[in-house]
Amino acid sequence: MADIGSTANLAAADKGAAGAAAPGTDDKESKRNFNYPLVKICDMAEELRVEAVDMVVTAVEKHPGNFEAAAQNIKELMDKRCGNSWHAVVGEGYGFEVTHEMRNLLYMYFGGNLGVLVWKAS
Amino acid sequence: MKSVRRTKVAIESATLGRTASTHSLRSANGDEAGGGGGGGGGGGDDWLPPKVLLKPPGQLQLTEAELNEELTRILNANNPHAPQNIARFNHRERVFKASPNVDHLVVHFEFDGYLSYKNVDDSAGGAAVRREESVMAPAGAPAAAESGAGEREAGVPAAGGDAAPDAGEEKAKEEEEKKPKGPLRNQFNFSERASQTTNNPYRERWTNTEPPPQRTFSDTVNQWSIFDAYIEDQLQKEKAKAKAPAGGAGAKGAKDEDKQNILPTETHAEDVYYKNTDLRRALIIIERMANQNTFDEIAQDYKYYEDASDELTPSKGSLLPLWKFLCEKEKRKQVTALCWNSKFSDFFTVGYGSYDFSNQGPGMIAGFTLKNPSYPEFLYVTDSGVMSLDFHPQHHSMIAVGLYDGSVAVYSMQEKSDGPLFKSAPKAGKHTDPVWQVCWQKDDLDGNANFFSISTDGRVTQWTLLKTELNHTDVIKLRLEMKGPQGPGELDAAIDDGQLFSLAGGSCFDFHKNLDHLFVVGTEEGKIFKCSKEYNNQYLLSFEGHQMSVYAVRYNHFHHSIFISASADWSVKLWDHDEAKPIMSFDLNSSVGDIAWAPYSSTVFAAATADGKVCVFDLAENKYEPISEQQVVRKAKLTHIAFNPFEPVLLVGDDKGQVISLKLSPNLRKKSKEDDEATKLRNIILIAKGQSPTD
Numbered sequence: 001m002a003d004i005g006s007t008a009n010l011a012a013a014d015k016g017a018a019g020a021a022a023p024g025t026d027d028k029e030s031k032r033n034f035n036y037p038l039v040k041i042c043d044m045a046e047e048l049r050v051e052a053v054d055m056v057v058t059a060v061e062k063h064p065g066n067f068e069a070a071a072q073n074i075k076e077l078m079d080k081r082c083g084n085s086w087h088a089v090v091g092e093g094y095g096f097e098v099t100h101e102m103r104n105l106l107y108m109y110f111g112g113n114l115g116v117l118v119w120k121a122s
Numbered sequence: 123m124k125s126v127r128r129t130k131v132a133i134e135s136a137t138l139g140r141t142a143s144t145h146s147l148r149s150a151n152g153d154e155a156g157g158g159g160g161g162g163g164g165g166g167d168d169w170l171p172p173k174v175l176l177k178p179p180g181q182l183q184l185t186e187a188e189l190n191e192e193l194t195r196i197l198n199a200n201n202p203h204a205p206q207n208i209a210r211f212n213h214r215e216r217v218f219k220a221s222p223n224v225d226h227l228v229v230h231f232e233f234d235g236y237l238s239y240k241n242v243d244d245s246a247g248g249a250a251v252r253r254e255e256s257v258m259a260p261a262g263a264p265a266a267a268e269s270g271a272g273e274r275e276a277g278v279p280a281a282g283g284d285a286a287p288d289a290g291e292e293k294a295k296e297e298e299e300k301k302p303k304g305p306l307r308n309q310f311n312f313s314e315r316a317s318q319t320t321n322n323p324y325r326e327r328w329t330n331t332e333p334p335p336q337r338t339f340s341d342t343v344n345q346w347s348i349f350d351a352y353i354e355d356q357l358q359k360e361k362a363k364a365k366a367p368a369g370g371a372g373a374k375g376a377k378d379e380d381k382q383n384i385l386p387t388e389t390h391a392e393d394v395y396y397k398n399t400d401l402r403r404a405l406i407i408i409e410r411m412a413n414q415n416t417f418d419e420i421a422q423d424y425k426y427y428e429d430a431s432d433e434l435t436p437s438k439g440s441l442l443p444l445w446k447f448l449c450e451k452e453k454r455k456q457v458t459a460l461c462w463n464s465k466f467s468d469f470f471t472v473g474y475g476s477y478d479f480s481n482q483g484p485g486m487i488a489g490f491t492l493k494n495p496s497y498p499e500f501l502y503v504t505d506s507g508v509m510s511l512d513f514h515p516q517h518h519s520m521i522a523v524g525l526y527d528g529s530v531a532v533y534s535m536q537e538k539s540d541g542p543l544f545k546s547a548p549k550a551g552k553h554t555d556p557v558w559q560v561c562w563q564k565d566d567l568d569g570n571a572n573f574f575s576i577s578t579d580g581r582v583t584q585w586t587l588l589k590t591e592l593n594h595t596d597v598i599k600l601r602l603e604m605k606g607p608q609g610p611g612e613l614d615a616a617i618d619d620g621q622l623f624s625l626a627g628g629s630c631f632d633f634h635k636n637l638d639h640l641f642v643v644g645t646e647e648g649k650i651f652k653c654s655k656e657y658n659n660q661y662l663l664s665f666e667g668h669q670m671s672v673y674a675v676r677y678n679h680f681h682h683s684i685f686i687s688a689s690a691d692w693s694v695k696l697w698d699h700d701e702a703k704p705i706m707s708f709d710l711n712s713s714v715g716d717i718a719w720a721p722y723s724s725t726v727f728a729a730a731t732a733d734g735k736v737c738v739f740d741l742a743e744n745k746y747e748p749i750s751e752q753q754v755v756r757k758a759k760l761t762h763i764a765f766n767p768f769e770p771v772l773l774v775g776d777d778k779g780q781v782i783s784l785k786l787s788p789n790l791r792k793k794s795k796e797d798d799e800a801t802k803l804r805n806i807i808l809i810a811k812g813q814s815p816t817d
Contacts, residue, residue, distance in 0.1 A: 034352045041339070097340030105339060109351055115343030121336070 034112025041107040051081065052106050056116050060090065067091055067114075074118060085122035090114060201226040413494045420444050424492075424771070429787035437743050439750040439789035441736060441772065445495035447472065447781040449488050457775025458485075459511035460764040465518040467768035468492040469499075472781050475507025475526055477761070482507055482526055487533065492771075492783065502533055502540060510560045514571065522573040522585075524557025530575050530585055532592070544592040546585065551594030553577035558629045564638060574633075578646060580625025582653070598658045600626040600645060626651075632675045634699075635682050642685055642699060644672030650687055652699055667695050667704045674717045680724035680799040684807065688714035694729050698807070705810050706745065710737055716762045722770075722791055724799035725806060730760035730774050738772075738790050741806045750790055754782055 037057055042049050059073035067090040078086035089096065092113050104120035204226055209218045414421060429440045449472075459473030468491045475485040485508035488498035510524035519535040523542070529552050531542035546552050555578035562573045563584075572586040580600045586593040602624050627646035634640035639655040640662075648668035651661040670690040678684040683699050690713045695704035713732040720726035725741040729748075734755040737748035754760065758776040765772055770786040794802045 033356070038351055038355050040351060041341075091343060093344040095340070095342035097338060099336050099338045102335040102337055105337075107339070107341065109348045112352055113345060113348060115348060117341075117343075119339070 036110075038109045039106070040109060041105065043103050043105050045103065048082065049106065052078065052118060053108060055081070056088075056106070056108065056110060056118065060110055060114060060116070074116070078118060078120075083120075086118065086120050089117040199226060201228055409497070410493050413496055417445060417495060424785060427785070429789075432787050432789040436789060437749060439738060439740075440787045441738070441750060441752045441754070441784040441790070442787065443754070444771070444783040444785055445492060447490050447495050447498075447783070448779060449474075449486070449498055449501070455483075455486065455507070455779045456777040457761050457779060457781055458507065458509050460762040460773050460775050460781065461511045461513050461521075462764055462766050462773070463518055464513050464515045464767070466491075467766060470764070470766075470773060471511055471513070471521060472498075472775060473508035473511045473523070474779060475509055477777070485525065487511065487521065487523060489535065490781070500535060502542075504531070504542075507556075509556045509558055510575075512560045512562050512573065514562045514573075516565075517571065520562075520571065522560040522562060522575075524553075524560040524575050524577075526556045528553035528555055528557060528577060528579070530557055530560060530573075530592070532573075532587060544587055546592050546594065551583060551596070553579050553581065553583065555579040555627070559631055561631065561633060563633065574631070574641075576628040576631045576643065578627030578629065580627060582628060582631065582641075582643065584655075596658070597655055598643075598653050600628050600643060600651065601659075602626050602647070629671055630674050632677050632685065635677055635679065637682075640699075642675050642677070644668075644675045644687055644689075646671040648672060648689065648691070650675060650697070663699070663702060665697055665702055665704070667697075667707070668693065673713075673715055676717060676719050676727075678724055678803060679719050679721055681803040681807075682800075684803060686717055686719065686727055688717035688729055690714070694727075696807075696810075705807055706741075708739065708746075708748075710735075710748075713759075715760050718763050718765050720765050720791070721767045723793055724803035726790065726792075728763055728765065728772060730763040732759040734758055734760055734776070736760065736763065736772070736774055736784065738786070740790065740792065742792070742794070742802055743789075745806065745810065750787070754784065755780070 055077045063069040071088040071090040074088040100119035106118040455474035458475040463469040485504040487502040489500040506525040506527035514520035532544040630644040650665040652663040668689040674688045694708040696706040738750040762775040772784040
């Protein structure tokens with residue numbers, strides 16, 4: 001019984017693996033398609049928003065795999081662009097609650113796996 | 123002549139030493155025989171000391187020729203005593219050489235100051251400084267020597283001279299002994315005379331600016347949420363693509379998505395809240411609740427308060443002031459019209475304008491409810507001052523309005539617009555004077571609503587509301603003298619006199635409650651005419667009694683032939699419309715602005731006077747005096763008065779734009795118990811006429 005059970009389990013696992021594999025490939029494929037910035041929430045002025053998204057994209061592409069450097073870069077760029085006290089978070093998974101100055105928040109996804117949060121608070 | 127002289131010759135060689143040659147001329151007195159010269163003065167000059175000619179002892183006796191001889195001397199800067207032949211040994215050349223440089227400097231006078239620097243500790247230097255030194259010019263002494271006087275150590279004590287010996291070195295020694303041994307005191311110890319001005323104290327000034335608005339925002343980033351977001355985005359893009367060929371809707375959809383991404387404050391604007399009908403209704407309810415709380419006491423009084431003193435004095439009544447209605451915008455306007463709604467017992471409209479010819483401006487119509495005294499429910503602004511208002515008795519939302527410029531208009535509260543539903547065209551039949559009263563009539567045979575208006579231009583006009591326009595018909599022209607049928611000749615004469623065209627200025631009218639065609643018109647001249655719609659050239663009857671403008675005429679609600687009039691001549695008169703003379707007359711001691719019958723009793727009416735009083739009469743109680751006479755406002759004239767058709771509430775308006783609601787005490791709203799109201803009034807009138815009442 002145990003054997004049967006175990007084999008059954010294995011089969012189930014196999015099936016699961018097979019089932020997972022298909023979406024996995026699909027996932028990869030779509031991830032390639034996801035290679036564009038998706039602004040989730042932004043209350044900036046239109047002009048600034050476009051610029052900020054550009055900065056995030058350049059910074060993340062410049063430092064592939066190095067979130068810290070990317071975040072540092074984004075922060076510096078934004079500081080230079082519109083004054084002090086910008087903060088940036090780049091990562092694949094995190095939770096946050098931030099206090100930001102109104103009309104100075106950008107929350108976006110990029111590349112299908114990155115969440116980027118840029119805000120201003122002094 | 124007391125002086126101490128010391129010579130110091132600043133010649134390097136100093137071979138000459140000190141030379142002082144001072145001749146006291148007096149000492150030679152005896153030698154010379156010059157004494158006689160002094161006596162020459164003689165005479166009056168005796169008291170003068172004798173003049174003595176003094177000669178030095180060794181003076182040369184010269185002959186006249188010698189005296190006249192001219193001797194030429196040349197003065198130059200060379201020191202004659204300076205040695206000319208100084209030879210020095212020159213070590214380099216090992217030979218004596220004559221020095222070419224002879225010092226010709228002679229110091230005649232040298233004076234060292236008294237002052238010494240305070241901080242310098244100089245006992246030695248101080249001595250030098252303290253010493254006063256004078257230098258006798260050695261150049262002068264040789265000159266004397268040349269003249270043969272020879273060198274002499276002078277220092278001769280003159281008369282009374284106790285001069286110290288001129289041995290300079292001795293004197294210096296003495297002084298040095300006298301000098302204190304310690305550091306020299308400077309007796310001229312100056313202090314600096316700098317002055318200090320006050321320094322302004324430092325001040326600090328700062329302001330706090332408001333920090334930029336902030337908001338907190340929280341979310342969680344993880345792979346599946348990112349994935350979902352992208353998938354959703356792609357789906358929307360596909361949708362947009364699918365829509366795009368169909369039209370520009372796709373782009374719009376995308377834009378909408380953009381808007382959704384933006385936080386809600388982006389789209390927040392002012393005009394949202396009151397355009398939303400649901401929210402508006404909620405706001406109105408809240409406003410009423412707030413008002414109900416604020417005016418809770420008044421509301422309680424309105425509902426429950428009865429004046430207890432009415433029980434004790436049955437023939438007197440009182441008025442209890444309730445809410446006051448004052449619209450901020452109309453402070454400078456007068457209340458020119460008051461009208462209760464025919465259906466809603468709490469609702470009324472107020473017309474604002476001005477009776478002052480020189481102070482005209484735009485008017486207003488405000489609809490108030492008793493439930494909200496602080497702000498009108500609706501507000502219409504008119505080009506000209508509002509003069510009259512009337513609610514349609516059946517169509518409760520229709521208001522007929524007469525304006526100061528002579529035009530009439532119809533507003534409907536159901537319409538959302540701010541403008542009137544109908545407005546009389548400027549040319550077609552418009553009155554040329556203010557429209558003093560408007561009054562709805564029963565719909566005509568075609569079912570069109572119609573109303574009447576009266577103006578001081580002497581016309582009574584009927585206005586019919588057609589689908590698109592306001593149709594007008596002149597019902598009557600109020601001729602001043604309208605006699606019976608005239609001969610053609612008389613008519614011509616009348617035309618020549620211009621009498622035909624002089625019209626009476628109508629100021630008010632009222633329709634008979636039963637007979638549609640019958641109405642009475644009050645004029646500015648004081649006459650009242652009974653007219654009929656059927657005869658537009660003739661009065662049925664002319665009532666004479668008022669001397670000044672008639673402000674209001676009202677038919678009784680119960681007894682249909684009785685009407686009442688209020689006039690500027692301080693009187694209120696009660697008329698039977700079949701008799702030319704008044705039945706009763708009441709003097710109120712002030713111009714009576716308006717009058718109204720109570721809707722519940724045939725014998726009760728109220729008058730508003732220009733001195734701010736409201737007088738309520740009940741003829742069943744007192745036929746001569748008002749049973750309530752109450753000052754309602756101070757320093758304002760009451761212009762209008764209106765009974766609420768359902769509740770015991772009276773409204774009065776004044777010329778300051780204020781409307782006051784008053785509650786009638788129980789004595790003022792007595793109804794007859796057994797007989798009906800018409801009989802009650804009839805009996806009173808019969809008594810007034812001197813007949814016995816009949817049942």
